[in-house]
Amino acid sequence: MTDAPHRELLELAQEAARRAGELLRDGRPADLAVARTKSSPIDVVTDMDIAAEKLITDLISGRRPDDGFLGEEGASSAGTSGIRWVIDPLDGTVNYLYGLPTWAVSIAAEQDGETVVGVVAAPMRGETYHAVRGGGAWATGAGEGERALACRPAPPLDQALVSTGFNYVSEVRAHQAEVAGRLIPLLRDIRRSGSAAVDLCDVACGRLDGYYERGLNAWDFAAGDLIAREAGALVGGRPGQGPSRDLTVAGSPGVFEPLQELLERLGAWHD
Numbered sequence: 001m002t003d004a005p006h007r008e009l010l011e012l013a014q015e016a017a018r019r020a021g022e023l024l025r026d027g028r029p030a031d032l033a034v035a036r037t038k039s040s041p042i043d044v045v046t047d048m049d050i051a052a053e054k055l056i057t058d059l060i061s062g063r064r065p066d067d068g069f070l071g072e073e074g075a076s077s078a079g080t081s082g083i084r085w086v087i088d089p090l091d092g093t094v095n096y097l098y099g100l101p102t103w104a105v106s107i108a109a110e111q112d113g114e115t116v117v118g119v120v121a122a123p124m125r126g127e128t129y130h131a132v133r134g135g136g137a138w139a140t141g142a143g144e145g146e147r148a149l150a151c152r153p154a155p156p157l158d159q160a161l162v163s164t165g166f167n168y169v170s171e172v173r174a175h176q177a178e179v180a181g182r183l184i185p186l187l188r189d190i191r192r193s194g195s196a197a198v199d200l201c202d203v204a205c206g207r208l209d210g211y212y213e214r215g216l217n218a219w220d221f222a223a224g225d226l227i228a229r230e231a232g233a234l235v236g237g238r239p240g241q242g243p244s245r246d247l248t249v250a251g252s253p254g255v256f257e258p259l260q261e262l263l264e265r266l267g268a269w270h271d
Helices: 004-027 047-063 093-098 170-186 196-205 218-230 256-265
Strands: 034-037 044-046 068-071 083-091 104-111 114-122 127-132 137-141 161-164 189-191 210-213 234-236 248-251
Touching: 004 047, 004 083, 004 104, 004 114, 004 127, 034 047, 044 047, 044 093, 047 068, 047 083, 047 104, 068 218, 083 093, 083 196, 083 218, 104 196, 104 218, 114 196, 114 218, 127 196, 127 218, 137 196, 137 218, 161 170, 170 189, 170 256, 196 210, 196 218, 196 248, 210 256, 218 234, 218 248, 234 256, 248 256
Parallel strands: 068 083, 161 189, 161 210
Antiparallel strands: 034 044, 083 104, 104 114, 114 127, 127 137, 210 248, 234 248
């Protein structure tokens, strides 16, 4: 299904995601508190985010010292091997802070700028999702063993279940709420999980028909993007563009295009 180097990258990403997930699940202190904030006072980082990223980067760099890193909590190095790891050690930090179960560890490996491996571990679901470029998308756990993933057959847009997320900058989230308010009468319903990585994997699993969000960084979508695409979904940004901070859109073929066009008309990508 994959060539040996990509299989080796996958196995390393799976091990790192599993160990970080166990740390986060089993090591969460009862008095967990905010360590610092980022874009706004409600955009938080906990000590567990930082510890999980260190575990992941230490493990990978110990095995592959020439690789580069891009991590949400500060890991950044160019590397010399052509491989770069794009890491979100805890996607859904606010959920985690409050004890809500929807959070994940997201790890992608890029080769010469193209994502070739993606792993998303969701410990509180008991599931891990993974993909290698050209090898399909797969999930393990939930008592079902390893299973191939496929996005849902596309319903009409007015029967589509779509997820989204909201930024932590007040002006941006106000605009996002306006867009969602105009969008929701045109869909079956909207969901908001609090984890972009989980939302993209839910598109891959057929649990959502579509997903969109403004303001994501590469570490938010790198692994989930590959997993969704390998499950047959389409992923992009504004028409003719890839996913970016302006806009990320994913959906079953037949949902993706009308959703993307509608979001463009609604100005979902700007204030």
